[in-house]
Amino acid sequence: MYQLIYVSSSTETFTREKFLDLAFVMSSQNTKIGITGMLVFKDGNFMEVLEGEESAVKELFSKIHVDPRHTLVSVIQEGDISAREYSSWAMTFYNSATEQYEHVGSPIQWKDNS
Template sequence: MPDDLYRLVYYSRNTITGDATALAAAITSILAKSQVNNQRVGVTGALMFNSGCFAQVLEGSRSAVEDVFERIQQDDRHGDVSLLAFDPAPARAFENWSMGFVGASIDDAARYGALVQDSGFDPARMTGESLFETLRKLAIEEEYAAA
């Protein structure tokens, strides 16, 4: 059924060129745009930027997730897109996030990308399930921190 709840997890390589400021600006714009678009079609999820990679979880009706993902695929600000999981989901994990940015503040992510890479965290080596869990945990931490 096109309206069943689905969850999609992917990661991709950042192709944005420029310094940390340019990167932060690009990510801010990606977030702002996706928050608006996702809210309209009922898609929730989280975006993480790390180690030169984007990792993103999208959840919503199957057709909405497919449409949002297709738009993301056509974006040339990233490449080497790996679709890790696309499956029916029992419930939303990011109910309140039209698109949360988790793991670090935008500035930190841009500035410390290289450091994070050294610490060994690499979304490219994770399965869809573990990447999703990581994003979910980070989102919860973020919510605590904000509270």
């Protein structure tokens, strides 16, 4: 099992609605390829944790890395882990109007066959 954590800065304004649109597309794509983790957006910055098979994590990150919707993509941690730390995909949006973190979407529980 492999984990990669990065931070980045958005290049466009992410309203709550826009974040939700992005987040929901991701959650279904990630489920298909066995990726769990979490994505947080706050004050124009993203932090994302991706977990899964090493090849799946690296292939997905190579796409994310060049996505023009963000820049200054910086990996803060990467390597093997013994088990998933996130058993579902979680998305969190910091709402500056309410000064609260909102968890969005219903958690999708992932079950490894091992």
